[in-house]
Amino acid sequence: MGVRDRRLLGEMLVESGLVGRSDLETALAEQRRRGGRIGFQLMRLGKVAPGPLYLFLEEHFATLTPDLAEILRTGPRVDLLPARMAHYYRMVPLRQDGRKLVLAVTTADDPSLISALEELTDLTVDPLICPPCLIREALERFFEWEEERGVCRNAVGENVLILSDQAQGITPRALDSLEETDTGSEWLRSVVAEAILRRSREILLEPLEEEIRVAFRRSEGEESLRTLPRSLQGGIALALGQLSRMEPRGRTVPREGRFHLRHDGRTLAAVVTALPGLQGDAHRLSLLEERIQQKNLSEMLEGYPGIREALQRALCEKKGLLLLAAPEGHHRKRILADLVGFLRERCGAEDPIVAPEVRTAMEASDLFQAAGDRLAVAGIQKADAFDSLDWLLQSDLLPPIRAGRLCGILGARLFERSCEHCRRRLDLAAEIPSLARMLEGPDGCHANVGCRVCRGAGALELEPVFEFLPGTVARALEPPSPKASRERRRELARAGVKTLFSTAMARAAAGEVDVREPLRLLFHEGRGAA
Numbered sequence: 359m360g361v362r363d364r365r366l367l368g369e370m371l372v373e374s375g376l377v378g379r380s381d382l383e384t385a386l387a388e389q390r391r392r393g394g395r396i397g398f399q400l401m402r403l404g405k406v407a408p409g410p411l412y413l414f415l416e417e418h419f420a421t422l423t424p425d426l427a428e429i430l431r432t433g434p435r436v437d438l439l440p441a442r443m444a445h446y447y448r449m450v451p452l453r454q455d456g457r458k459l460v461l462a463v464t465t466a467d468d469p470s471l472i473s474a475l476e477e478l479t480d481l482t483v484d485p486l487i488c489p490p491c492l493i494r495e496a497l498e499r500f501f502e503w504e505e506e507r508g509v510c511r512n513a514v515g516e517n518v519l520i521l522s523d524q525a526q527g528i529t530p531r532a533l534d535s536l537e538e539t540d541t542g543s544e545w546l547r548s549v550v551a552e553a554i555l556r557r558s559r560e561i562l563l564e565p566l567e568e569e570i571r572v573a574f575r576r577s578e579g580e581e582s583l584r585t586l587p588r589s590l591q592g593g594i595a596l597a598l599g600q601l602s603r604m605e606p607r608g609r610t611v612p613r614e615g616r617f618h619l620r621h622d623g624r625t626l627a628a629v630v631t632a633l634p635g636l637q638g639d640a641h642r643l644s645l646l647e648e649r650i651q652q653k654n655l656s657e658m659l660e661g662y663p664g665i666r667e668a669l670q671r672a673l674c675e676k677k678g679l680l681l682l683a684a685p686e687g688h689h690r691k692r693i694l695a696d697l698v699g700f701l702r703e704r705c706g707a708e709d710p711i712v713a714p715e716v717r718t719a720m721e722a723s724d725l726f727q728a729a730g731d732r733l734a735v736a737g738i739q740k741a742d743a744f745d746s747l748d749w750l751l752q753s754d755l756l757p758p759i760r761a762g763r764l765c766g767i768l769g770a771r772l773f774e775r776s777c778e779h780c781r782r783r784l785d786l787a788a789e790i791p792s793l794a795r796m797l798e799g800p801d802g803c804h805a806n807v808g809c810r811v812c813r814g815a816g817a818l819e820l821e822p823v824f825e826f827l828p829g830t831v832a833r834a835l836e837p838p839s840p841k842a843s844r845e846r847r848r849e850l851a852r853a854g855v856k857t858l859f860s861t862a863m864a865r866a867a868a869g870e871v872d873v874r875e876p877l878r879l880l881f882h883e884g885r886g887a888a
């Protein structure tokens with residue numbers, strides 16, 4: 359990328375209002391002094407907020423640097439970095455130009471990382487800021503990584519830390535038996551198991567000068583303590599950040615994320631909050647049961663009259679296949695059972711064929727076949743309805759869709775409810791101007807800080823959010839081109855199909871859902887579709 363191009367990105371950012379003119383001048387001066395790309399310099403100097411920059415780059419990356427976008431999509435240099443490291447730090451080596459390595463990264467937060475990498479690769483690193491969703495796609499596709507035992511990283515949905523699983527022979531080890539060389543997630547597993555043993559639902563990990571202070575809190579306000587070696591801070595913080603997918607999300611509320619814990623078949627949510635301290639970030643870990651207030655699908659759909667009607671319309675012929683798409687950790691089985699009840703009650707479908715999960719094209723094809731004269735309903739583990747449609751098209755299943763055998767695809771996700779006792783207003787319109795028009799709620803968007811009401815009772819209140827892609831819309835699709843799913847999502851969104859993201863944003867604007875939840879979808883999975 360030549361100097362002209364660098365100026366171009368800067369100019370575009372100024373024109374779009376994401377960067378001030380004088381801030382750009384500062385970054386350009388810095389660039390003249392130290393080299394590096396303008397996006398990286400702007401971020402390093404804190405002259406642009408990460409969220410809006412990611413959205414902007416997601417839109418323009420391919421136009422700004424077509425050659426690098428192509429490499430990211432088709433074949434980065436997997437030989438230049440160990441896969442585990444690439445995953446940990448979320449970076450992708452793109453190209454080696456002589457002694458220079460062009461490296462796609464998501465942040466400029468850690469300058470020492472770049473010099474460490476230069477030492478490791480013996481190359482000069484040229485970091486390029488790239489939206490996390492594009493990096494994630496490249497990592498998933500090209501950087502095969504032998505997973506750590508008992509850590510399930512899912513591209514979409516929630517990550518899972520297995521505490522114990524008899525079949526896999528996983529059990530937490532006693533804290534005193536661990537070595538400092540054991541991994542951060544191994545230590546985390548033992549810390550959480552220790553908390554459960556002590557009947558504590560809240561763990562505070564606080565780095566002090568010479569040790570990490572671990573407080574296991576109990577509901578009565580009492581706590582018991584122990585310490586861990588200070589050297590573990592990096593590894594544990596990294597494991598928590600990776601598992602819970604924490605992101606910088608505005609200045610007014612703490613950084614937060616969550617993941618799932620599996621304990622002999624039982625699942626708990628772990629909500630992680632990072633609290634900045636003098637000796638590094640402290641972390642609060644709350645272990646919570648997930649709870650959905652609504653009793654059945656009719657209640658869940660009360661807030662979505664459009665979807666309920668479209669669903670009933672799609673099912674009125676009492677034949678065809680209805681898919682329920684939800685990612686890992688979003689209670690797909692429970693919602694599927696509710697969906698079957700809904701079909702019986704609302705659509706008079708007495709005896710639908712039910713498949714808990716379709717995994718292969720063959721299974722899907724069989725279901726389409728069977729759905730010729732009666733209703734079939736099946737779960738599918740995909741990010742959303744659009745993703746599922748992509749999969750059907752890639753599996754050569756356009757013919758049954760064209761023949762009208764697809765009733766539709768219901769996409770579902772569970773988002774944390776807004777807590778009226780502790781929520782704090784998040785001025786998203788100021789931080790991410792491009793989203794302002796989606797946030798025309800009565801009193802703006804809120805994020806939970808966490809209080810006795812919403813976290814203290816040991817439960818995490820979840821709100822189901824839906825999208826529905828009717829079979830009639832899918833039927834009208836052009837024959838599948840090698841079009842990226844993101845483009846198809848945009849196209850269908852323009853045709854009036856409301857995405858999970860836009861629906862969740864509307865619910866956040868209405869004060870029902872914590873606004874950081876749809877943002878998570880947007881930043882981690884690139885599921886905006888405006």
Ligand SMILES: [Zn+2]
Nearest residue numbers: 777780809812
């Ligand atoms: Zn609360």
